[in-house]
Amino acid sequence: MAWVLLFAAGLLEIVWAVALKQSHGFSRLAPTLIAGAALLGSLALLAQAMRVLPLSVAYPVWTGIGALGAVLAGVALAGEAPSLSRVLAAALILAGVVLMKTSSSG
Secondary structure (H helix, E strand, C coil): CHHHHHHHHHHHHHHHHHHHHHCCCCCCHHHHHHHHHHHHHHHHHHHHHCCCCCHHHHHHHHHHHHHHHHHHHHHHHCCCCCCHHHHHHHHHHHHHHHHHHHHCCC
């Protein structure tokens, strides 16, 4: 169950990052509120997952999901170019998340 909570926390991290970009420096109310709510939800789920999972696994996986999701959202939603170096960096992040997951017995 902790892994499900951690994955959901990572998804909410993506939501708040995208909403933060769309808030234009907190100058737009709706995206600002979405970012704040998603951030609080993400942290709450991360805290619950960390009751079971070790810090050395949970936090890197959480940030990795958020980072990979932000890259994908940037390409898919913001029209950012999927350059070779960006794709390779995303692949390395994904590999790190998978290795962290497999390194844990939680």
